Amino acid sequence: MRSNRSDHNLYQTYSLDTKLKTDQYDRDAVSCDNFNIEQNSSLHYLSSSTTQQRTSITKRRQNTVINGTNGLIINGSFFDKELFQPTNSSYILDFSKTPKELTRFLDTHQTPTKSAHIDTHLFKLSFVMTLAEWRVDKELLIDYCPRDDNEKQIIEEVNHYKKFCFPELNSKQTNGGSLVDEASTYVFTRTSSKGLVEYGYCRRINYNDKQITDFPIVICIVSRYPFFKLYDAILNELSRVYTNNEHECSVLMQLFYSASLPLPSLNSSSSIICKLNHNRVFYYTCSCDYRLNHDYFYTLLTSLEPNHIVYLLESMLRSKKILCFSYSLTKLTKCCLALSFLMYPFMWPYPFVSLMPSSWIQDLVDSPCPYIYGCLHESIELLPTTIERDFLRVDLDSNTIDIGLDDGIILPLDLRQTLQASLEYSIRFRLGKSNATLINIATSEACLHVFTELFHRLPEFFKRDQNSIESSKDAEHFTVCSNYFQSEDSGIDLQLNDTQEQTITNECERKEENRLGYEFRSDEFLILQPTSSYVTFLNDFIHGMICLKFLDDYERIDDHHRQSISLFNQRLEERHRMTMDTLSINPVMI
Numbered sequence: 001m002r003s004n005r006s007d008h009n010l011y012q013t014y015s016l017d018t019k020l021k022t023d024q025y026d027r028d029a030v031s032c033d034n035f036n037i038e039q040n041s042s043l044h045y046l047s048s049s050t051t052q053q054r055t056s057i058t059k060r061r062q063n064t065v066i067n068g069t070n071g072l073i074i075n076g077s078f079f080d081k082e083l084f085q086p087t088n089s090s091y092i093l094d095f096s097k098t099p100k101e102l103t104r105f106l107d108t109h110q111t112p113t114k115s116a117h118i119d120t121h122l123f124k125l126s127f128v129m130t131l132a133e134w135r136v137d138k139e140l141l142i143d144y145c146p147r148d149d150n151e152k153q154i155i156e157e158v159n160h161y162k163k164f165c166f167p168e169l170n171s172k173q174t175n176g177g178s179l180v181d182e183a184s185t186y187v188f189t190r191t192s193s194k195g196l197v198e199y200g201y202c203r204r205i206n207y208n209d210k211q212i213t214d215f216p217i218v219i220c221i222v223s224r225y226p227f228f229k230l231y232d233a234i235l236n237e238l239s240r241v242y243t244n245n246e247h248e249c250s251v252l253m254q255l256f257y258s259a260s261l262p263l264p265s266l267n268s269s270s271s272i273i274c275k276l277n278h279n280r281v282f283y284y285t286c287s288c289d290y291r292l293n294h295d296y297f298y299t300l301l302t303s304l305e306p307n308h309i310v311y312l313l314e315s316m317l318r319s320k321k322i323l324c325f326s327y328s329l330t331k332l333t334k335c336c337l338a339l340s341f342l343m344y345p346f347m348w349p350y351p352f353v354s355l356m357p358s359s360w361i362q363d364l365v366d367s368p369c370p371y372i373y374g375c376l377h378e379s380i381e382l383l384p385t386t387i388e389r390d391f392l393r394v395d396l397d398s399n400t401i402d403i404g405l406d407d408g409i410i411l412p413l414d415l416r417q418t419l420q421a422s423l424e425y426s427i428r429f430r431l432g433k434s435n436a437t438l439i440n441i442a443t444s445e446a447c448l449h450v451f452t453e454l455f456h457r458l459p460e461f462f463k464r465d466q467n468s469i470e471s472s473k474d475a476e477h478f479t480v481c482s483n484y485f486q487s488e489d490s491g492i493d494l495q496l497n498d499t500q501e502q503t504i505t506n507e508c509e510r511k512e513e514n515r516l517g518y519e520f521r522s523d524e525f526l527i528l529q530p531t532s533s534y535v536t537f538l539n540d541f542i543h544g545m546i547c548l549k550f551l552d553d554y555e556r557i558d559d560h561h562r563q564s565i566s567l568f569n570q571r572l573e574e575r576h577r578m579t580m581d582t583l584s585i586n587p588v589m590i
Contacts, residue, residue, distance in 0.1 A: 170358035186329035295436035296338035306423035345568035422446035
């Protein structure tokens with residue numbers, strides 16, 4: 001079955017009649033339309049559609065924009081002013097004509113202290129690779145970084161990534177696979193043996209007769225951090241230099257590697273500064289907001305219709321198997337990563353490969369667990385002819401989805417309608433301005449709104465038990481249950497009375513409930529949901545792997561987990577304040 005649905009009934013329910021402004025002074029930074037805030041009362045983007053009708057005072061408060069010193073408050077939600085800064089077309093500052101300004105610039109932008117770094121190097125490693133022959137395992141390593149005493153170890157590390165440099169190679173195809181001619185940065189993902197996700201940022205270059213083979217050169221940067229714009233900017237400079245002087249490119253790779261990756265902040269201490277030749281400076285500021293580090297949502301919205309994107313989000317929440325196809329390496333990898341980011345604050349806990357080497361697909365496509373794989377279009381011929389029930393094929397080039405069995409809508413209808421209308425609005429009024437930053441914000445906020453409405457009451461029924469973590473560790477060494485002495489041949493005839501046996505049984509049950517370190521009163525949480533559709537969705541979702549992984553990390557005291565869901569927590573607090581404001585105006589009468 002090929003899904004090419006338009007869902008016209010959704011658009012009839014949420015009409016988008018706002019007129020485009022032609023004022024040349026209309027700026028994105030002060031426009032409500034950027035966040036799908038309709039002047040039409042039929043759609044209030046960040047307000048709940050399941051509560052009772054609010055008074056005019058509450059409506060005005062939720063449909064306003066307040067310009068503060070640090071950012072904007074839109075519909076009760078805070079947005080940092082950093083989000084509205086114009087995007088940079090280049091991160092190279094040229095002081096060739098003003099060398100004195102270079103000295104002044106370097107003096108005013110001092111290197112941050114070691115404590116402000118999240119990593120002592122900008123990336124894990126980088127390398128330059130090509131092919132000796134158009135065959136699998138004929139990759140030729142030209143250069144790599146860092147060059148140190150562990151040279152053998154570095155080369156062994158590179159072997160883990162070489163298949164991703166030329167993923168179209170496949171000995172099972174008659175022509176060995178067709179070469180993809182593309183000069184944009186693409187991103188592959190790899191999960192290390194320690195369970196850490198690594199990102200490989202690759203750039204292909206073709207240049208004159210100086211190159212040693214007839215095949216493209218691939219420059220690759222491997223990092224643990226999803227900072228696409230940073231590494232794309234570095235690849236811009238590396239590829240430009242490589243076409244002129246390979247040795248200079250090698251020196252430049254080492255220069256970038258030696259720089260530290262600063263902790264993102266709101267001041268200049270989060271800047272990356274590398275002094276290049278000819279009085280030029282690479283200057284990049286690491287953003288606190290992850291949405292400013294990529295343009296993946298922009299690529300996704302230009303590739304798929306909103307109803308397809310919503311359907312894929314629902315499919316991921318149901319832990320479906322998803323295969324995405326494209327002829328473009330850049331479109332393929334960006335769209336796959338965008339899909340994974342749609343789930344924030346949740347994470348995809350199953351195999352995820354944004355770029356699957358064609359030679360691997362036959363071995364991995366039959367995996368019993370859910371997955372998301374990005375595959376080049378030619379590899380379709382290597383797939384089985386039958387499609388499983390939970391198997392989806394997504395053609396990013398033709399904007400179609402092939403599904404085995406459409407099991408209907410899973411999200412509550414009101415949230416699905418709002419999400420789809422929000423994405424449609426972004427496509428109609430934002431894509432034309434080519435502002436990837438605003439597209440990222442609007443798309444992420446649209447999806448975040450869905451999860452905020454679903455889980456805004458979570459803090460009331462969730463409590464992390466700090467003591468249970470220690471008790472669960474102790475339980476690994478010694479636990480006493482009612483059947484302990486029955487399973488162990490101790491030679492002691494131990495008789496327990498009914499009271500003692502019941503006490504021990506209750507203790508074992510309590511430890512089993514708290515073994516994950518938290519208490520979640522899910523029954524009470526479900527009872528207070530506004531409609532039966534919310535209960536139906538949440539009753540299945542909260543017991544699935546995706547939600548259990550989220551609950552395991554929720555409200556942990558360590559900085560990593562706290563930072564990873566800080567935006568979600570902020571939206572929950574704002575949603576709670578909106579609810580309290582409504583109750584203060586419209587008190588519940590008992």
